Amino acid sequence: MASTIVLITGANSGIGLAISKVLVRSDTIHVILASRTLEKAQQTVSEIEAEGTHKGTLSAVKIDVTSPQSITDAATHIENTFNRLDVLINNAGVSGMGITDTQNRFQTCLETNVTGPALISEAFRPLLFKSQNPYSIFVGSGDKTVLRNATKRVPHSANLKGGDAYQVSKAALNMLAIMEARDYGERGLKVFVLAPGFMRSKLRGSGEDEMSGWGRAGDPEVVGEMVWGILRGERDSDVGCFVHRGGVYEW
Secondary structure: OOOEEEEEOOOOOHHHHHHHHHHOOOOOEEEEEEEOOHHHHHHHHHHHHHHOOOOOEEEEEEOOOOOHHHHHHHHHHHHHHHOOOOEEEEOOOOOOOOOOOHHHHHHHHHHHHHHHHHHHHHHHHHHHOOOOOOEEEEEOOOOOOHHHHHHOOOOOHHHOOOHHHHHHHHHHHHHHHHHHHHHHHHHOOEEEEEOOOOEOOHHHOOOOOEOOOOOEOEOOHHHHHHHHHHHOOOOHHHOOOEEEOOEEEOO
């Protein structure tokens, strides 16, 4: 068994896929790719293995973050298979853009981007505590701090129709991570919120490089390298913080 067992939600595309590809280049890593359907997760495992750049190992699991039963079933499966989890990466998310009905847009974003990670963290925390060096990483968004939203016009999703619910949900995700760090940091759980920057992703639908004045989207494998650095202990001085490539954001 690999020395580090990593679970990544929403790992079949975008940032989650990129993180998976980077981490599995190490022969010390086993990545469990989670997707809303087992078929998608298994297909992604096969595609990564076919590329031939992996030295670590991969497996697939079904996790729909909006389904408590799906989360419980996945936790049971991983416990029975590995008996622990070293790294949990809450990556799955939706933008809500394109949903014109305000109630539906907010419900969708909050359910997936906040309630889902809360349930995932609760379900897998007992397995993380079986690890000698547990990490809990939330994929956030750099313009979704409460302070920055309240005091200036942010340049990203606030300027896109329907970006309001996404911003609110990512600000709430920050608070979720802060509380986890507060409540479980003394037990050795290393909690991070990761700001990936503007990356190519299916989160926004089209995945286009150019969007409404945002500039060109970056290669999401950069985010994978950030995560790999965290797992190597390079950011341990930033435990409990909102980190980006250049440093730390204020909450």
